[in-house]
Amino acid sequence: MLSSFNQTPFLHDVITVGSLILLTIGLVGALTKKNLFKIFLSLAIAEASLFIYFIGMHFEVGKVAPIVTQEVEKFSLNMVDPVPQAMILTTIVIAIAVLSLALSFVINYFKLTNNMRINEMNELGEGK
């Protein structure tokens, strides 16, 4: 019975539902939270859900990671599509850079104003 859980379509369904839930958590969090740290954390969660979805949808039972090793050549194993992995690796690096830049802005802003809540950021606007 357990073997039916180890089928590619079932796993893809789990990944789709799971990453949709994560995406919702991220987007809702980013829209409703007031603390700047929590907003950027929510955005990071939303991005992570896409990484999981993209890699997960290209996972298939019985295939190995796309790294050419001696074992792969010896047993002529099938590999999953390498493009998503390369893409997501690049995207993760960009996401880390953006997140660290965002946090540095938040820290600098906090040092100047002692404020970290987005609804109290009133430096900009008409007549300011």
Added chain:
Amino acid sequence: MSILYFVTIPLLASFLTPFFKDYLRYISVALNSLLLVFALSFMGDTPIREYISFDSALSISFVLDSASLFFVVLFFLIMTLFSLYHLKEESRKDSFILTNMLLASVSGLVLSGDIFNIYIFFEIASITAYILTSLGRDKKAYSGAIRYMIIGSFASIFLLIAIVTIYLNLGTLNLLTISESFFTISQNSQFLIILSLFIGFGIKAEIFPLNFWVVDIYQASSNRVNALFSAILSKAYIFLFFHIAYMLHVDTKYLSFLAVIGVISFAVAELSALSSKDIKRIFAYSTLGQIGVLFIALSSNSIDVISGAIFLIAIHSITKLMLFLSLDILEQKFKSTTIEIFKNFNSLFLVVIFAIGFLSLLGLPPFGGFIAKLTILNGLVGLREYLFVGAILVISLIEAVYFFRLLGSTRVQEPKEDIEIELLPKVLLSLMAIAIVYFGLFPDALLDISKDVATTLIGGADV
């Protein structure tokens, strides 16, 4: 010569910054003018397609057609003027690095023929723009940068959703292949892709209702940064928006939706500008209004109208560069950008510059903006889109109200302060003003180029 140099040379220059020491401003002028000449040398050789890497399915492609060449030339021209403007000032390492990164990323955006590469250049351009916004290092600047980052992260998430959906359906990232097989995707996925692309690029192209953040960002950044945002960055995203829309052969119902959104964008921006008391914000609203006009024109799917839009892009970039740099002179004197400062300065030169800029933005003869709006309106009449013609004319009247109010306030008899302008800025600002008048009087050469660009833009996939 490879078209990759448009991306790699500015990037390399920003990595080599520490070696240039105090010569940064000279290097910057030399580099930008060299790249401008280099870009001009490609005229007549288009289209060019270059591949990096191993396998045709996975290779990264760069495409230089007459449309992307036009934008590359425009960006390098603006950057050359911008760096010449700074020639007499102290070299600044941070602005050298950031302007070069901006240049590399916008050239990458318009040249890339691969949607994932577009995403990477999109992120580089965004990161650069965030840091440029925060350069003031006060609470205003950081507040603006944080807002920009939050909204920018939404844009990149939606762009990523589109890319992931495209790859899952088609198994390719090459724009040309996507364009050929986009119709094979199911209707629901097509809608998801188009919606995500609209949100992702729409936020960056500053279109209603995704542009509520733009004016605050302009207020937070310095005038010089705003000049770059308005003249280069938003233009690159608008090109990309419509390049991809025409590549995907999206349904005409989506295009007419974009035109309606353009009208709303134009109306909302000009009405908000009426009640604004800050010149930076007024200029930002005016940029948003022009983007509305561009959306009406570019979504028309007709070569005549789109060539007017391309003409408008060129003129508007030069005009906004000129206006923001002139405003910068005023801000340095008065330390403020409220509309009150227009009553307090005494400089005929600046008044003339502002007048030329405003009248060209309004589309009055004999300035470049007139020819652009005339071409757009003529084309729209030819298409029997009288509603859009009427909308553009009526909303331009609102625009006239606040521009003439600003110009009128320079005539107010109040104690005035003399403004000293150095020779170099004076020469450069006059050059830009002369260019605007010149293209208003002798538009034929630029109109021919615009027509060529428009043909390539619509024909997108055929190249």
